[in-house]
Amino acid sequence: MSRFVRVIQIVQPIVLVALPVIMLLWAWLKLPNAALVTSACACAALVPFFVGFEKSRRRARDLMPVVVLTALAVAGRLVFAPVPAIKPIVALVVMGGLCFGKDNGFMIGALAMLVSNVFFGQGPWTPWQMFSMGLVGYLAGVMGRHGWLTRRWSIAAFGASIALLYGFILDTWTIVGFVSNANTASVLTTYAAGLVNNVASAMGTVAFLVPIAHTWPRMFGRIKKRYQIG
Amino acid sequence: MAKGLFATYHPAVCMLFFLAAIGFAFSTQHPAYVVLSCAMSGAFLVYLRGGRTFLRTMGTCVPLVVFVGLLNSLFNAAGATILWQWGPFSVCVEGLCYGMAVGGMLTAVLLWFACYNEVMSEDKFTYLFARRLPTVSLMVTMISRWTPRMVSRGRNIYNSQEALIGGYDQSKRGKLHRGVRMATVLAGIGMEDSIQTADSMSARGYGSATRTSYARFKWHACERVALGALGALVVANATLLATDAEAFTFYPLVSPVEPSWGYATYALMLGMPFWVEIERLRRPWRESSFGKRRRTQLDACEHE
Structure with a gap:
C-alpha cells in the first residue's frame, strides 16, 4: 500500500465527520448560500474516497463485487420503484460493506445512488445521496471488521438505525439548504414529513436483511475464498 | 439524443x-x-x-x-x-x-x-472522468451494463419458476420471500459470471499499464x-x-x-x-x- 493511500485512509473518516459538522455550522452561523455550499462540500467529500479507490490499484477481479452488488442495488431500486420507500438498496449496501470492507462498501453506496439517479433523474440531492449511502456502506464495513455484526438481530438493528440515519441526514440537508430562518416549527415539520418514508425504509431494510443476514456472508465468504478476491 | x-x-x-x-x-x-x-x-x-x-x-x-x-x-x-x-x-x-x-x-x-x-x-x-478516474468510470460503465442484465435475468428466473411451480403465493410475505431469494440467486450468479469477465479483462492486459483513452469529442x-x-x-x-x-x-x-x-x-x-x-x-x-x-x-x- 503506497503512502498516499495510507494518508487517504486517515483522511476518509475525518471527512465523514467533517461534512455533517460543516453543514450544521453553516446553518448555525446562518451563513448565506447554504444549498450551494453544502452541495459543493458533498462533492468535495466524495473525492478522497474515489481517489483512494483509484490509487489502490486493484485487479480486475477485485472490482467485480462492487460492480455486481451495485448493479443489483440499482436493479432493486428500479424494480421496487412503484412501491415508494421500500427499497432493498440500504440492505444491499450494508451487506456489501459487511462482506467486502469499508472501501468497497462506500463505493457500492455512492455508485448505486449515482447510477440509479441516471434513471430517476439527477438533482441537487445526488451528491448528498451518494455521500450518505456511501457512509452506510463505510460504517457497515467498520462495524463488520470489528466483529459487531455477526448475529441476525445485530445486523437487523444496525440496518434499521442506519436507514433512519440516512433519511435523517437528507432531511437535515433539506432544512439547511432550503429553509432560511429555520425555527423549531419548520424543522419539526420537515422531519415529520420525512418520518413516514424513513420508518418505512427502515422496516423494509430489516425485512430484507433478516433472511439474508446469515446466508449472504456465507455465500460471499465462499466466493472470496474460491476466487481470492476482496 | x-x-x-x-x-x-x-x-x-x-x-x-x-x-x-x-x-x-x-x-x-x-x-x-x-x-x-x-x-x-x-x-x-x-x-x-x-x-x-x-x-x-x-x-x-x-x-x-x-x-x-x-x-x-x-x-x-x-x-x-x-x-x-x-x-x-x-x-x-x-x-x-x-x-x-x-x-x-x-x-x-x-x-x-x-x-x-x-x-x-x-x-x-x-468521458469527462475517464482520464482522471479510469477505474471508477469503467465501473460506472460496467454497472450500467449489468443493471439491465440483472433485471432481465430476474425476469427469466421468475418466468421459468412460475412455469415450473405454477402460481405463486401472492401474499406480502410470499412476495418478500421470493424477492429475497431472487436477489440471492442473482448475486451468486453475478459474482461467478463477473469473475470470468474479470479474467478475460486481465488476459487482455487490464491493469498492465496506465489506461489510455481516445478522444471522442474534439x-x-x-x-x-x-x-x-x-x-x-x-x-x-x-x-x-x-x-x-x-x-x-x-x-x-x-x-x-x-x-x-x-x-x-x-x-x-x-x-x-x-x-x-x-x-x-x-x-x-x-x-x-x-x-x-x-x-x-x-x-x-x-x-x-
Missing part, C-alpha cells in the same frame, strides 16, 4: 455551462434573477424535449417546491406586514414573497437538472469561442449579481426590483444553448450530419 447544436458540443463545455447555470440559480433569491432562470431553463427544456416533457417535469417538481415554499413562508415572522396570526404562527406578506422566491429558485434548479439529464448522457459523463474553434464567452459572462454575472443581491432584501420590507445590467448578462449567459446555434449560419451541415450519425447509432443500441 437531445436536440440542438449545444448537445453535440464537447462535454466539458456542456458541464461547465450547467455548473454555472445551477450554481447561479442556487446562489440568489433575487426575484428578477429567479424568474429569468426559470424562464430560460423552461425554454431550454421545451426546446430539447417539447412541452409534454416540460409539463411532466413540472408535475414531479410541484410537491417539493410547494412544500419548501410553504415551509419558508408559514413559519416566519420576520416580515413587517402581518397578514394573519394564530398563536405562535403568523403569515406575513414578506414571508410569502420569500417562499415564492425560494420555490422559484428550486423550480429553476430542478428544470436545469432536467435539461442536464437530456444533454449529458451517461457516456459523456464517463475541440472545434467554435467551442473554444463559446467557452471563452461563457467564462467572460460568468465573471460579469458574478460581480453584477452579487451587487444586485446585496441591495435586495425581503425583510422587514420587500425592496423594489430595480432595473440592472445584470439581467441582460444573466439572460445572455443562460441563453448559451440558443446562441451557439448561430454557428449553423456559417456551417449549416454541422448538426445535421453529426447529429444524424449519432442518432442512428443510438437507435441501433436501443434496438439491441
